[in-house]
Amino acid sequence: xxxxxxxxxxxxKGPHSGYDLHSIFKTQHIYFWNSTxxxxxxxxxxxxxxxxxTYETIVQEGSPNKKLYxxxxxxxxxxxxxxxxxxxxxxxxxxxxxxxxxxxxxxxVEEAITLLERILARxxxxxxxxxxxxxxxxxxxxxxxxxxxxxxxxxxxxxxYAKMYVEWCEWALELLESYRV
Amino acid sequence: xxxxxxxxxxxxKGPHSGYDLHSIFKTQHIYFWNSTxxxxxxxxxxxxxxxxxTYETIVQEGSPNKKLYxxxxxxxxxxxxxxxxxxxxxxxxxxxxxxxxxxxxxxxVEEAITLLERILARxxxxxxxxxxxxxxxxxxxxxxxxxxxxxxxxxxxxxxYAKMYVEWCEWALELLESYRV
DNA sequence: CCGCCCATGTAATAAGTTACATGATTCC
DNA sequence: GGAATCATGTAACTTATTACATGGGCGG
Numbered sequence: 001x002x003x004x005x006x007x008x009x010x011x012x013k014g015p016h017s018g019y020d021l022h023s024i025f026k027t028q029h030i031y032f033w034n035s036t037x038x039x040x041x042x043x044x045x046x047x048x049x050x051x052x053x054t055y056e057t058i059v060q061e062g063s064p065n066k067k068l069y070x071x072x073x074x075x076x077x078x079x080x081x082x083x084x085x086x087x088x089x090x091x092x093x094x095x096x097x098x099x100x101x102x103x104x105x106x107x108x109v110e111e112a113i114t115l116l117e118r119i120l121a122r123x124x125x126x127x128x129x130x131x132x133x134x135x136x137x138x139x140x141x142x143x144x145x146x147x148x149x150x151x152x153x154x155x156x157x158x159x160x161y162a163k164m165y166v167e168w169c170e171w172a173l174e175l176l177e178s179y180r181v
Numbered sequence: 182x183x184x185x186x187x188x189x190x191x192x193x194k195g196p197h198s199g200y201d202l203h204s205i206f207k208t209q210h211i212y213f214w215n216s217t218x219x220x221x222x223x224x225x226x227x228x229x230x231x232x233x234x235t236y237e238t239i240v241q242e243g244s245p246n247k248k249l250y251x252x253x254x255x256x257x258x259x260x261x262x263x264x265x266x267x268x269x270x271x272x273x274x275x276x277x278x279x280x281x282x283x284x285x286x287x288x289x290v291e292e293a294i295t296l297l298e299r300i301l302a303r304x305x306x307x308x309x310x311x312x313x314x315x316x317x318x319x320x321x322x323x324x325x326x327x328x329x330x331x332x333x334x335x336x337x338x339x340x341x342y343a344k345m346y347v348e349w350c351e352w353a354l355e356l357l358e359s360y361r362v
Numbered sequence: 363c364c365g366c367c368c369a370t371g372t373a374a375t376a377a378g379t380t381a382c383a384t385g386a387t388t389c390c
Numbered sequence: 391g392g393a394a395t396c397a398t399g400t401a402a403c404t405t406a407t408t409a410c411a412t413g414g415g416c417g418g
Binding site for chain 4: 017018019023037038041042045060062063064065066067
Binding site: 001003035039062064 | 376377378381385386
């Protein structure tokens with residue numbers, strides 16, 4: 001039920017197609033939500049039925065026609081109601097890698113180190129990508145317009161998350177080394 | 182399909198009941214997975230059918246009887262196979278609060294600050310809880326036995342995650358203050 | 363006496379993923 | 391010629407959540 005608020009939130013910044021919206025989840029400058037294209041298209045159709053969004057078909061040459069979705073007044077009202085709700089559910093995280101880490105006692109130190117090194121490389125790449133993206137998008141601006149405040153705050157969160165992950169990996173590798181032989 | 186590996190991982194540290202296993206998810210010294218009791222009980226039954234776990238009924242007085250589950254050789258083999266798989270899926274995070282943050286442009290600065298302050302308080306409490314738990318559980322030990330390595334590494338991750346969250350909240354509040362008036 | 367902890371389960375519903383389906387364009 | 395991008399959708403399936411169900415013990 002919350003996927004719709006993710007979509008409505010993105011639509012407050014302007015009209016987007018389903019493809020655009022899914023791309024935002026996929027290309028990850030979003031660290032706090034994820035989805036698949038099929039879910040996005042289905043939710044958009046439901047929201048159109050409930051009049052939370054409207055769309056306009058854009059005829060394109062060279063690429064397929066697309067539907068540009070716009071949030072309605074009703075949709076905006078619904079979003080804000082949800083944002084102001086008392087209860088905020090705790091984050092749900094499913095991190096397969098940390099799940100493997102939590103069972104490291106079942107494998108050898110050497111195997112554990114190999115796994116950690118793989119993830120360290122991955123997280124370093126993610127950190128570099130996010131920092132690069134933030135720089136390109138906001139430049140030296142450390143004070144974006146209020147319209148951008150949401151994505152600015154969360155992109156900084158993403159950067160900090162990636163940095164924390166890298167530092168934790170390095171710390172964990174050092175600790176694991178001490179169990180070797 | 183991954184919930185089973187979470188359970189198998191926990192069972193490598195010794196026998197547990199379904200209730201125990203769910204409590205570990207619920208009382209949060211786990212920052213990388215979550216589940217509900219109904220899913221835990223159902224998955225344990227499935228794994229018993231596939232002979233990945235066995236159980237023994239413990240008759241108790243004063244409290245209801247319980248089933249103590251133990252991982253089988255087959256279960257351990259299956260877990261290790263999974264741990265060593267090449268592909269590691271990226272983490273899936275669903276954080277309702279960050280979702281609200283990402284739509285801050287739809288509400289006023291004052292309302293945004295109120296929301297952030299609420300979360301800052303919550304995250305501070307979580308950080309305090311985790312640090313306290315880690316201290317009680319591991320004491321001054323910064324080098325636990327290899328059997329504990331999995332939960333030690335991930336509890337440290339949890340602490341760092343909570344710390345990062347608190348620091349980000351404080352940074353975000355400061356930035357938001359500058360948009361006031 | 364009310365609510366929480368212990369302890370386990372099933373049924374119904376919702377949410378999310380993967381596979382199936384199509385098709386032009388562009389880059390290597 | 392093959393893969394990736396743009397663009398949308400449906401069908402089948404798996405996973406996850408919520409509600410329903412039971413019941414004794416214990417503390418305030």
